[in-house]
Amino acid sequence: MNRNEFDIIRDYFSTPELSFEQEGLELGIGDDAALIQIPNANSLSISTDVLVEGVHFPTNANPSQIAKRALSVNLSDLAAMAAKPSFFTLGLVLPSANEDWLSEFSAGLGEIAQKYRITLIGGDLSKGPMAIAIQVHGLSPIGKALRRDGAKIEDELFVTGPLGEGAIGLLCVGGKSHLGSSFKFLSDPPNKIRNYFEEAYYQPTPRIDFALTCREYISSAIDISDGLVGDLKHLVRASGTGAIVEVEKVPVSREAQCFMTADNLRRAALYGGDDYELCVTVPPSKTKEFIDQAKKLGIEVIKIGKIITGKGVELVSSLEKTIPVEGVKAFTHF
Structure with a gap:
């Protein structure tokens, strides 16, 4: 069955495991951009990592493991800043829309998202050599972030x-x-x-x-x-x-x-x-x-x-x- 990117986003990335309520979230996946209110007296930490097949994970690696690694290494940047995880975006480039692969990737991503209570609020999907770009957002009281x-x-x-x-x-x-x-x-x-x-x-x-x-x-x-x-x-x-x-x-x-x-x-x-x-x-x-x-x-x-x-x-x-x-x-x- 032919599936476009909107079908994939709906079925694999708008799931309860990835899209749960979070303080400050006005609008998540489904519009041109997400809307976030930063709570008073907080600083927002933002970090981005790009993972490329063959460089940051082996070719033909298990999709669940790829997802867990991709989100975990980004969360480590928030840990270094002492920022509480809040939101993340996902840019995903895939050579094909393999449903088994997407299902396993989504499950692995959801497992880490639930563990650290971080909500997927948007991203992008494209066709090409496999690469994953994740941007994480975290909060810390003003003046309390580690540097x-x-x-x-x-x-x-x-x-x-x-x-x-x-x-x-x-x-x-x-x-x-x-x-x-x-x-x-x-x-x-x-x-x-x-x-x-x-x-x-x-x-x-x-x-x-x-x-x-x-x-x-x-x-x-x-x-x-x-x-x-x-x-x-x-x-x-x-x-x-x-x-x-x-x-x-x-x-x-x-x-x-x-x-x-x-x-x-x-x-x-x-x-x-x-x-x-x-x-x-x-x-x-x-x-x-x-x-x-x-x-x-x-x-x-x-x-x-x-x-x-x-x-x-x-x-x-x-x-x-x-x-x-x-x-x-x-x-x-x-």
């Missing part, structure tokens, strides 16, 4: 979970790593472990609750999408500072330790990307309360270094006084 430019000298540096799993997950799904051909498994992991890393890649956990609860202790934040070192460089550049990272303190999972060499494990954690944990700075006077508050959420934040005078990111080790930062190893598009 990259707030780090101060002597602030302590924390991450919200193990790093390197996204890069390892990319290997598991058959993707090409920017870390090169030497980045590979020490031995072939069993299916259970592969599934663990694939889930880390396709369905990262945006640290929304953590950011909303702990923002009063945090001076600056960034989500780790392109690699810890690369993203931390962005943060210290914005803050006009430098940072020192104690490499042995950067957390990695036990699953990763079993199947990667120590060198590849370190490279994955420092440069791999696709982790979507948060890297945050906290003044020393607030660290105890910060750690305690995070624990109440079930999150063990890990101190990995501190903010220093100077520029850039310095890596240190108990075995080596300093470790050279490898070239430009963060993921880049060009």
